[in-house]
Amino acid sequence: METAEIIAFLKDFAFLLVTFGVFFVYAMAKGRYAIINLIFGLYIALLITYVFPFWKYFPQDVGDGGGTAKIIMFIAILVVAVMLFRRHIPGDDFENALHNFWTKALLASMATILVMLFSIHILPVSDIINPGTPIEAIFAPEEYFFWWLILPLVALFFV
Numbered sequence: 431m432e433t434a435e436i437i438a439f440l441k442d443f444a445f446l447l448v449t450f451g452v453f454f455v456y457a458m459a460k461g462r463y464a465i466i467n468l469i470f471g472l473y474i475a476l477l478i479t480y481v482f483p484f485w486k487y488f489p490q491d492v493g494d495g496g497g498t499a500k501i502i503m504f505i506a507i508l509v510v511a512v513m514l515f516r517r518h519i520p521g522d523d524f525e526n527a528l529h530n531f532w533t534k535a536l537l538a539s540m541a542t543i544l545v546m547l548f549s550i551h552i553l554p555v556s557d558i559i560n561p562g563t564p565i566e567a568i569f570a571p572e573e574y575f576f577w578w579l580i581l582p583l584v585a586l587f588f589v
Contacts, residue, residue, distance in 0.1 A: 443564070443565070445549075445565070446542065446546060446565055449542045449545050449546070450538055450539065450542040453465065453468070453537075453538035453541040453542055453545075454534065454535060454538040456468070456538075457534035457535075457537055457538050458528075458534060461521055462521070462530050462533055462534055462537060462589075463519060463520070463521020464516070464521065465534065465537040465538060465541060466519065466521070466537060466586065466589070467512050467515040467516050467519055467521070468508075468512055468541055469537065469540055469541050469544065469582055469586070470511070470515050470519075471508050471509075471511035471512035471514075471515055472508060472511075472541060472544045472545070472548070473544070474507070474508075474511035474514075475504050475505075475507040475508040475511055476544070476548055476552060478507050479500070479503065479504045479507060479552060479553070480552055482503070485500070488500065497553075500553060501553055504548070504553055533589055536585060536589065537585075537589065540581065540582035540585050540586075541582070543569075543578055543581060543582060544579075544582055546565060546568075546569045547569055547575065547578050547579060550565075550566060550569050550570050551569075551570075551575060
């Protein structure tokens with residue numbers, strides 16, 4: 431592979447790589463239970479954002495701030511959900527960063543999958559940041575949405 435091909439490949443997957451990197455660093459810094467709480471929080475934020483009845487009062491066009499408002503609302507719900515789960519699933523605050531390294535990588539991957547699904551199907555992130563066609567080819571088909579959504583829950587059984 432030439433350098434130009436590698437750069438093009440990385441450019442297509444930049445959104446995915448940055449998302450995984452953020453979740454992986456979060457898991458390394460806060461521990462495995464913190465990323466589990468985040469995964470549960472992503473599910474709650476998805477549910478509430480998907481059925482929120484007042485979207486008609488927000489601007490619908492991304493240029494008018496509609497997409498930004500929806501993303502900010504999603505993040506706010508996510509933060510509240512993570513705080514709620516943190517209260518009930520406290521975990522181990524004294525976990526070494528390298529302890530359960532592969533488990534944290536798996537959990538960060540599962541959180542990344544959820545964000546990719548939400549950004550393509552629910553949130554207007556693809557209007558602001560285009561994740562690229564290879565990612566859309568993997569996550570965009572409606573018939574796979576359920577299976578991608580279930581995968582993190584199944585992975586939690588084995589962690």
